[in-house]
Amino acid sequence: DARVTQTPRDKVTEMGQEVTMRCQPILGHNTVFWYRQTMMQGLELLAYFRNRAPLDDSGMPKDRFSAEMPDATLATLKIQPSEPRDSAVYFCASGSEGGSSYGYTFGSGTRLTVV
Amino acid sequence: EDQVTQSPEALRLQEGESSSLNCSYTVSGLRGLFWYRQDPGKGPEFLFTLYSAGEEKEKERLKATLTKKESFLHITAPKPEDSATYLCAVQARGGSTLGRLYFGRGTQLTVWP
Numbered sequence: 671d672a673r674v675t676q677t678p679r680d681k682v683t684e685m686g687q688e689v690t691m692r693c694q695p696i697l698g699h700n701t702v703f704w705y706r707q708t709m710m711q712g713l714e715l716l717a718y719f720r721n722r723a724p725l726d727d728s729g730m731p732k733d734r735f736s737a738e739m740p741d742a743t744l745a746t747l748k749i750q751p752s753e754p755r756d757s758a759v760y761f762c763a764s765g766s767e768g769g770s771s772y773g774y775t776f777g778s779g780t781r782l783t784v785v
Numbered sequence: 786e787d788q789v790t791q792s793p794e795a796l797r798l799q800e801g802e803s804s805s806l807n808c809s810y811t812v813s814g815l816r817g818l819f820w821y822r823q824d825p826g827k828g829p830e831f832l833f834t835l836y837s838a839g840e841e842k843e844k845e846r847l848k849a850t851l852t853k854k855e856s857f858l859h860i861t862a863p864k865p866e867d868s869a870t871y872l873c874a875v876q877a878r879g880g881s882t883l884g885r886l887y888f889g890r891g892t893q894l895t896v897w898p
Binding site for chain 1: 819821827828829830831832833834872884885886887888889890891
């Protein structure tokens with residue numbers, strides 16, 4: 671089965687350090703979402719790309735978060751500097767806009783802990 | 786503002802006891818309503834997409850229905866392996882929120898033998 675691959679699976683870092691999370695969307699998918707999941711807030715939409723172009727990043731704290739798609743096989747989410755309140759599970763999801771009947775496929779997530 | 790509200794927050798059922806989960810939504814033109822299942826430590830897993838009022842979809846013991854304001858996920862004769870968090874999401878057809886996929890907080894379902 672095709673899958674969305676996220677790395678790293680787990681990350682523990684000290685406050686103030688830069689964190690980079692990576693996502694490999696399913697080949698052929700032209701839409702990518704980044705979400706953050708916490709017990710308090712549930713799934714929060716951080717950013718949304720279509721054909722590698724950022725369509726919406728209004729959910730991201732702009733001063734410390736950035737999202738990019740250097741090419742069609744890689745999406746990145748960076749936090750600099752990281753803070754304890756950034757501790758959460760970060761999910762990437764990909765899909766095809768022409769085939770939303772198949773839904774959007776999520777990766778297994780990156781569990782981030784900032785100490 | 787686009788919103789998704791799921792109820793109940795948690796549901797405990799005995800094996801074989803059928804029930805329904807609710808997803809109420811407010812969106813400026815519905816492009817699609819999605820149901821996902823999430824197991825602990827994993828990413829959400831796609832179940833269904835519904836597009837218009839009156840539409841229904843089924844998969845094993847699950848059946849999803851859609852009206853203009855809400856969706857129901859009916860679980861018939863559930864088994865312990867159906868225990869999971871069930872998430873609802875909506876996607877707007879147009880306007881400033883075009884394409885955004887908004888999730889509700891989910892319903893945590895526990896089925897005991």
